[in-house]
Amino acid sequence: MGAVFAAAAVNFRHHDEWPRATRIDERQRTAMEPLCAILGKDLWAQGRPTLRTNVCREVLVKISEGSTERLSCLMFDYAKALAGP
DSSP states (O other), rough: OOHHHHHHHHHHHHHGGGGGOOSHHHHHHHHHHHHHHTTTTTSETTTTSSOSSOOHHHHHHHHHOHHHHHHHHHHHHHHHHHHOE
């Protein structure tokens, strides 16, 4: 969950830069790969990075399966895991 939220945060911050990319550096790849995996997209399409927009909403819908209750449970479980035993 943390990796997904971190990747989505990077997407939110840099999505306007990604369409101009002709190559993907390691920082971009670190964010793009998990987002593409969740969304079922290839990293590249037509010689450009596939992610060229803000995909935060799509990611939340996908991981929550459209349920705010499920999203709440996922986030609560993640927070508990961070807190430890």
